Amino acid sequence: xxxxxxxxxxxxxxxPQGQAIEGSLEGLGFxxxxxxxxxxxxxxxxxxxxxxxxxxxIERMCEKLLANTVIENYAVExxx
Amino acid sequence: xxxxxxxxxxxxxxxPQGQAIEGSLEGLGFxxxxxxxxxxxxxxxxxxxxxxxxxxxIERMCEKLLANTVIENYAVExxx
Numbered sequence: 001x002x003x004x005x006x007x008x009x010x011x012x013x014x015x016p017q018g019q020a021i022e023g024s025l026e027g028l029g030f031x032x033x034x035x036x037x038x039x040x041x042x043x044x045x046x047x048x049x050x051x052x053x054x055x056x057x058i059e060r061m062c063e064k065l066l067a068n069t070v071i072e073n074y075a076v077e078x079x080x
Numbered sequence: 081x082x083x084x085x086x087x088x089x090x091x092x093x094x095x096p097q098g099q100a101i102e103g104s105l106e107g108l109g110f111x112x113x114x115x116x117x118x119x120x121x122x123x124x125x126x127x128x129x130x131x132x133x134x135x136x137x138i139e140r141m142c143e144k145l146l147a148n149t150v151i152e153n154y155a156v157e158x159x160x
Binding site: 018021024033035036038041042044046047060061064 | 113141
């Protein structure tokens with residue numbers, strides 16, 4: 001079973017990396033970029049076959065390792 | 081207009097960071113993880129209002145800065 005986890009910074013948390021990218025895009029001539037926020041993606045392959053229990057398991061992985069839940073949100077999507 | 085760009089490593093490109101995460105998950109007791117591949121997400125806010133031209137513009141940003149197209153794929157999603 002495949003799953004995708006998307007980890008993004010919570011609203012209000014400063015994102016200097018995103019700001020640097022925003023500045024670089026402007027420098028390259030891309031106008032009209034109002035904000036850039038960078039996050040992480042994890043593409044997982046699991047041996048589990050039940051999507052419900054797989055999702056619960058992945059949420060536990062996020063809480064323990066994949067995301068810093070103080071400053072980050074995560075979203076789990078089972079791809080199939 | 082908001083858009084999300086997902087940048088992932090092409091198939092066959094080694095991902096030591098993903099392998100390290102896989103090892104850590106195993107160490108934490110999560111069995112059944114067959115593979116982990118890490119990628120990047122960019123959440124953009126643009127002043128453009130036309131979704132078609134915005135997507136073209138973002139694809140140019142990917143080619144120039146956001147993705148290394150030798151080893152990475154990118155997907156652009158207009159959120160609205």
